[in-house]
Amino acid sequence: MYEKFKDYDFADAKPVAKIPALAQLQAESGGKSRITMRVDNSILAAFKTRAATTGGSYQNMMNEALKQFIQGQALEDVVRQTIQQELRSHG
Structure with missing residues (x-):
């Protein structure tokens, strides 16, 4: 698929974020963004534990x-649903 680009030199290419039209197009396409955010250690541990199991x-x-x-479910509902799913899968 990318074979036709194998000889291109992208060393001086700008990142998408530096080109406003491309950044907007990427944001509108529904892709994912890499971010850095801080969360409580206990929250991260809980998600990692659940992922491992x-x-x-x-x-x-x-x-x-x-x-x-974001879609309107309260955090309490998300937690309740997750716990119920976990209990069903391990019970």
């Missing part, structure tokens, strides 16, 4: 929890 990705789980919150 379910074989998922803790980052995807955190993204899903945030998505559900």
Whole structure:
């Protein structure tokens, strides 16, 4: 697929964020952004533990929890639903 670009030299290429039109296009396309954020150690540990037991990705789980919150589900509902799912899968 990328074979036709193998001889291109991208050493001087600008990152997408430095080109406003491309940055806007990327934001509108619904892709994901790499960010740095601080969370409580206990929160991170809980997501990592759950990911290890379910074989998922803790980052995807955190993204899903945030998505559900934005879509109107209260955090309490997300936690309740997650606990119920865990109890069903281990019970």
